Amino acid sequence: VRDLITRAPITIAQGATITEAARTMKEHGASSLLVMDGEALAGIVTDRDLRNRVLAVGLGADRPVQEVMTAGPVVGDADALAFEVLLEMVGRNIHHLPILEHDRPIGVVTTTDLMRMVQASPVYVVGDIQKQSDVEGVATVSARLPAVVEALVGQDASADDIGRVVTAIGDAVERRLITLAEAELGGPPVPYTWVALGSRARLEQALAADQDNAIIISDEATDADLAWFEELARRVSAGLVECGYPTCPGDVMATNPRWRLRLQDWRQEFATWLTQPVPDAILQASIFFDMRPVHGDSGLFPELHHGILARAPQSRLFLAHLAKAATLNEPPLGFFRGFVLAKEGEHADTLDIKRGGIGAVVELARVHALALGSPAVNTVARLQAAIAGGIMSEEKGADLTDAFEFISYVRLRHQAAQVREGRPVDNHVNPDQLSSFDKRHLREAFAIVRSAQSAMASRYPTTFM
Structure with a gap:
């Protein structure tokens, strides 16, 4: 809980008037005030108390604040888990909780503080992404990703676990953008698979990641069908930029027609890399050997992947490069x-x-x-x-x-x-x-x-x- 406290408690002596209490809360922009008896906590007064116990009943503002405070309030320990404190507050229907250390208040947490923490949960973020009806909404939710990473690092989660969480959120963003684009364009003319490349394909994405993706299109696609996938790639890529994923400096994206191919063309591309390797081309192509399906037809990727894995061990020159x-x-x-x-x-x-x-x-x-x-x-x-x-x-x-x-x-x-x-x-x-x-x-x-x-x-x- 101490990690949620952002400032020292705002306090007032129990002999102060309601007017002085209201003025102190206004000066500090606080929604609650701790009422002190010397160094001991005597009570708490909130903006709700001022509304319900003062204004609503016409109580004089020159009365002592101790008449409207909640005496002997429920308190939390600085070393308690935030989850435990949230359960306590929900169970008692209270919105402000003084936090004590060695019997002295060090701050106040609110249900807003705790819900903000919950919103940094990866599950909560992914769930919110899936609810969005436009790109702007997806971008707003995805902007919480840095806070998720900061929280996970603070909890000493492993780098492997954090990479998987960041990847899952990236997948959710990309899938939602694809679904929104499909809804606008109409269903795909032929089956296809949108694939992630690089760190996200490996489940190892961190912050500051750019776009790395491609499209595998069914061999049934006509040249006219390919225009649909070009527009899909354009819309999804623009959406990813809005969501904080910049374009790839090497142009390894589905917007590049070279990485938006029919299955047979992908097979030929990999065959060339494996059997006729050229050093510079291999450097550029290595990212394509880290590929994972994200959205679309479930059969196209395995067809391509199985062929690569069968041929790679025999491609000694390729492996040497x-x-x-x-x-x-x-x-x-x-x-x-x-x-x-x-x-x-x-x-x-x-x-x-x-x-x-x-x-x-x-x-x-x-x-x-x-x-x-x-x-x-x-x-x-x-x-x-x-x-x-x-x-x-x-x-x-x-x-x-x-x-x-x-x-x-x-x-x-x-x-x-x-x-x-x-x-x-x-x-x-x-x-x-x-x-x-x-x-x-x-x-x-x-x-x-x-x-x-x-x-x-x-x-x-x-x-x-």
Whole structure:
């Protein structure tokens, strides 16, 4: 409960008049006032008390406030759970609760404070998104996402759990926007599947995420049908921008006709990547191997995915290119294990915790999963598949999994702090703002990633490339 208290209690002596109490409440913009007997809490008076016990009965405003206060009010403990306090207030039908610490008031919580906390619940947010009838409404609800992340970090939820929650909210936003667009356009002319790519496909989305999506269209589609999907993509993408998901700098979105294809064309695209790999093309294409269906026909994605998984383990040249790209994305750690920081620009003296930390593990896990033909898309699930498949030892796999969790959590904690301070959210962490414990463990985590990259370079030699 102490986490909900935003200011010290507004108090008045019990000998003060009702006029003085009303004036004090007005000056502080408070809806309640604690009435004190010295340092002890004697009672509470609320704006409802002034209305019902003073104005409604014509009581003189020069009377002592103690005549209209609630004496010996119900109180809450500073270390009680907010959920417990909410149940207490609902059960007693009270709207203001003084919070005590060592028998002295430290603040007041209201049902509004507690309901605001409930509204930051992921379930509540997703439920609200599904109720919206227009894009503006979806955008209003999705704006609560940063508060959800801040709350989860404050509750010490794991980075894996937070990533899944952020992903679920992102999915809900996208599905609602698609449904609204379909209602305006009329039903789709042929079956299709809208797919998420990248971090949201892996259930690992954080704040500051942009759009990564595509559309798989039934082979039955005519050229005329494709115009419907073009308009669908345009409307959904514009809606996502309004909801806080900027367009992808690399244009990996369904609005790009290259990523809005019939099933047979998608098969050909993946076949080219797997059998005729070109290094630059593989770098751009790697995100498409992190794909998950979000909306639409349930049969199109499995048809495409099963074919990719069957062919990938035999595509040695493709895996070698993908492995080489994964080893080039080095952690920001110097030879003597000092952090390598950006030297100039707006992010000078910070380290990019996503690129060489989180991103490096994602790329390593992706290569191993594709080499095994594993259907796993989530990074932790891919690492578990690598352990089960004998590619990594259980010890090395556990170390890399823990490193990934810790690096991801440092990023989320950094983003939560930016939310609290009202600053733009990013992935650039200033080591000076980390504790010595965090810096030590972050160095260790980066070293584990570097070791895993070295092992990958040995497993997928590039001498024949």
